[in-house]
Amino acid sequence: MRRCRLFLAFLALTLIPALAAAAGWGALLLQGPTEWFNGDDMKLLVDSAREALEKAPVGRTIDWSNPATNNSGATTVLAESTKNGRVCKTISVATQAKGLKESMRYVACREPDGRWGLSVAQ
Numbered sequence: 418m419r420r421c422r423l424f425l426a427f428l429a430l431t432l433i434p435a436l437a438a439a440a441g442w443g444a445l446l447l448q449g450p451t452e453w454f455n456g457d458d459m460k461l462l463v464d465s466a467r468e469a470l471e472k473a474p475v476g477r478t479i480d481w482s483n484p485a486t487n488n489s490g491a492t493t494v495l496a497e498s499t500k501n502g503r504v505c506k507t508i509s510v511a512t513q514a515k516g517l518k519e520s521m522r523y524v525a526c527r528e529p530d531g532r533w534g535l536s537v538a539q
Contacts, residue, residue, distance in 0.1 A: 450490075488512075489512075495522070500526060
């Protein structure tokens with residue numbers, strides 16, 4: 418649960434219009450593929466999620482991979498809806514590193530200030 422909260426905090430901070438520096442965040446994400454991510458991997462992960470939220474239709478997957486580390490992942494838009502007048506998207510974020518794989522589901526809703534507010538999908 419702690420890892421999930423840290424990952425949500427990471428995404429919430431990095432999906433705002435000004436991209437937060439990706440280097441160093443990997444150390445916060447324990448016990449999973451992202452533990453092995455470097456700054457470039459984290460940037461690719463965030464860029465994938467941002468592109469999916471901003472541009473991808475339902476069913477589209479935005480893949481990424483880093484040939485320098487052999488780490489990879491993907492963000493898939495699973496559903497889109499409107500809640501309280503806000504656009505919301507359910508996404509799946511998959512990561513892979515060092516033989517470890519993980520996939521999490523999130524609901525992201527566009528806030529009035531343009532940011533995406535994230536929560537773990539039920």
